[in-house]
Amino acid sequence: DMKVTQMPRYLIKRMGENVLLECGQDMSHETMYWYRQDPGLGLQLIYISYDVDSNSEGDIPKGYRVSRKKREHFSLILDSAKTNQTSVYFCASKDRGKNTEVFFGKGTRLTVV
Amino acid sequence: GEQVEQLPSSLIVQEGASVLINCSYTDSASVYFPWYKQEPGKRLQFIIDIRSNMERKQTQRLTLLFDKKTKHLSLHITATQPGDSAIYFCSATNTGGLSGKLTFGEGTQVTVIS
Numbered sequence: 401d402m403k404v405t406q407m408p409r410y411l412i413k414r415m416g417e418n419v420l421l422e423c424g425q426d427m428s429h430e431t432m433y434w435y436r437q438d439p440g441l442g443l444q445l446i447y448i449s450y451d452v453d454s455n456s457e458g459d460i461p462k463g464y465r466v467s468r469k470k471r472e473h474f475s476l477i478l479d480s481a482k483t484n485q486t487s488v489y490f491c492a493s494k495d496r497g498k499n500t501e502v503f504f505g506k507g508t509r510l511t512v513v
Numbered sequence: 514g515e516q517v518e519q520l521p522s523s524l525i526v527q528e529g530a531s532v533l534i535n536c537s538y539t540d541s542a543s544v545y546f547p548w549y550k551q552e553p554g555k556r557l558q559f560i561i562d563i564r565s566n567m568e569r570k571q572t573q574r575l576t577l578l579f580d581k582k583t584k585h586l587s588l589h590i591t592a593t594q595p596g597d598s599a600i601y602f603c604s605a606t607n608t609g610g611l612s613g614k615l616t617f618g619e620g621t622q623v624t625v626i627s
Contacts (some may be wrong), residue, residue, distance in 0.1 A: 404556075431613045440522070442602060442619040443557075450613070458614070459514065490557070494613055501547065502615055504557040 402427050406491050406505035413512050419478035421508050423491030429503075430496040432474040434458075434466060436487040437507070443490065449474055450496075481512045515540035517605050519618035526625055532590040534621045536603030539584065543605040546579065546586055547615070551600045560601075561588070593625045 407422045425432065430451045435443040435458075445458030447466040455466050463485060467475045474493075478485055491505040516539045526532050538546075547562040563570045563579045563586070570577045576589040590597060603618040 433613075433615070435617075440619060442517075442519075443617040445614060445616070448614055459616075492557075496613075501559045501562075504549075506556045 402503060404491055404493055404503050404505040406489075406508050409506065409508060411508060411510050413481050413510065415483055415512055416480050419481045419485075419510065419512075421476040421478075421489055421491075421510070423474045423476070423505055424472050425474075425491075425493040425503070426472065427493060427495070427503065428471060429493035430471065431494045432468065433490075433492040433494075433502070434464070434474070434476045435490045435492065436460070437490060438487050446476065446489075481510075483512050486510060486512045515543055515605055515607070515614075515616040517603055517616050517618040519601075519603050519621050521621060522619065523622035524624070526593055526623065528593060528595060528625050528627050530593055532588075532593055532597070532623055534588045534590075534601055534603070534623075536586040536588070536618055537584055538586075538605045538616075540605070540607065541584070542607040543616075545606050546577075547604055547606075548577065548588055549602045549604065549617075551602065551620075552598070557602065590623075593623075595625050595627060598623060598625045 404425045432449045434446040449455045449468045489508045494502045520535045544565040549557040550560045551557045574591045578587045600620040606615045
């Protein structure tokens, strides 16, 4: 069963705390993504990973970092969370081949207070 | 970089009627355009795609038109049902090496009323 799993689904953190969002996929996809979704802005790309330890900044990487030590797992880290990082975060994955479907996780709703 | 714009941002339609969502992009290097549907509180789901060497693609109640010259796409949904209520996203990606960056539009909120 092709699946992208995100943990946790909901998270409340205080400003200044560190945040770890986890994502796993069972399809051995090389490419993985982290997006954030805000009302009226659609999905904005934070980071893209092409494989283990091969990560590139997306359009809005400031305030975020990522880690990919295994092909199946891609983590998003917020060091010292800010209130403007309150958002819904989506992880996604795709096969390396061009023009193939991207599979999304169910999202993590992060609230920074 | 690529920018994708969708219009309208929201619409309400009577069940059984048709819906038209417009999408435009800026980067002529974009060659693949998948569309996604997001029902409330759920993950994005792929619904239809088109490549830049095509002008039209149809699947069940969805028809996707593509105009390479004007960099414009339009998604037509016919015979709408309450289950079609969702946010619809247009996206664009280019080819070239390992680049798999997918740029999304802002989304169109479709509400189907009975």
